[in-house]
Amino acid sequence: MCFEVIFVDYHSFDETLSIIYSHPSNYQKIVLSIDEPGIYNAINFGISHACAEWILILGSDDSLYCAHTVSSIVQYLMVLDYRTSLIYGTVFLMQDRKRLNQFFSPNDHFTTSLCQQSIVYRKQAIIDTGWFDTQYKSTADYVLNLKIIEHFSFSSLEFVDLIIANYNQSGFSSRYTDKMYLKSSMFIRLKSLGLLVKTSLLIRSFFSRNSVLAKILGFQLTSAYKLSCLYLEIIVKRIFLTKPTPNLTNLQSKPLIK
Known part of the structure; x- marks a missing residue:
């Protein structure tokens, strides 16, 4: 198994780069510079260069x-x-x-x-x-x-x-x-885990500050409608369908060495 250490730097004016180069490493060391700010821009950039x-x-x-x-x-x-x-x-x-x-x-x-x-x-x-x-x-x-x-x-x-x-x-x-996350958090969490969480937690989430009632009170009627439909879909599936089947096809291409 090969190793590499990737550093992503965004126009640093301190001694970041000199500190990086001053430390010896047993692994391949790659230093990248990025022009766009943002933590996740840097992370994606580093991952895209990872072997x-x-x-x-x-x-x-x-x-x-x-x-x-x-x-x-x-x-x-x-x-x-x-x-x-x-x-x-x-x-x-x-x-x-x-x-x-x-x-x-x-x-x-x-x-x-x-x-x-x-x-x-x-x-x-x-x-x-x-x-x-x-x-x-x-x-x-x-x-x-x-x-x-x-x-x-x-x-x-x-x-x-x-x-x-x-x-x-x-x-x-x-x-x-993260205000953008607060707007969409309930949708994201319900889509991924709505069929797996306990019923009591699902019920509590319906009354939480980012859920249907809160959006109605905040006059976010379109969001409230979409979220209500998602809750209804989850409830129907929990009643009538079996547990979701794992989608594992994309991870099966390269088995690990045992």
Whole structure:
């Protein structure tokens, strides 16, 4: 298994590049410059230049948990089912000094995002689900994870009991409210997980601040109508249909070495 470390820089005027070049690496080091601002523009640009099958994404203020993290991840990847779209572990919160994440059930995914730094994506899964959507400024990772669940299946996500990264809690996403995501969050979550979550959670979501009643009260009648139709579709399917069949065809082209 080959490795590469890709850095994506957007017109930095500090010592970012000199710091990168000053550190020796046992892996191939690639430094790219991007002309468009935005976290997810940079991430997509880096992924598009990656040759590896698996992708781990870290911010400049995050780090791998320890010197053996990569080798530990590889041990998991070498024995994975070829239908796995991503694996996720835990992260160490640098400010709170504790671990975050655990195995996520469909209910957990419906209410909370995995920490992106805990995820190792199959590159093809990112491509097949439309990359990181750059209209979302701080939540495109959550949207991508939900699309992966919808496109492939919930069972294509694999939890590993491993601390993957040291995570800085004071990064951009902690300071920025993604208004575009708030407008569409319920649609996205229902489409990917509406058939999988508990009925009680589905009912509570109907009365939440971003759901049907809130949109009616806010005179967003078109959105309220579309969301109501989606709820109705989910209810009918839950009553009359079996569980959704996983869509795994795009991940079957290259089985992992056992």
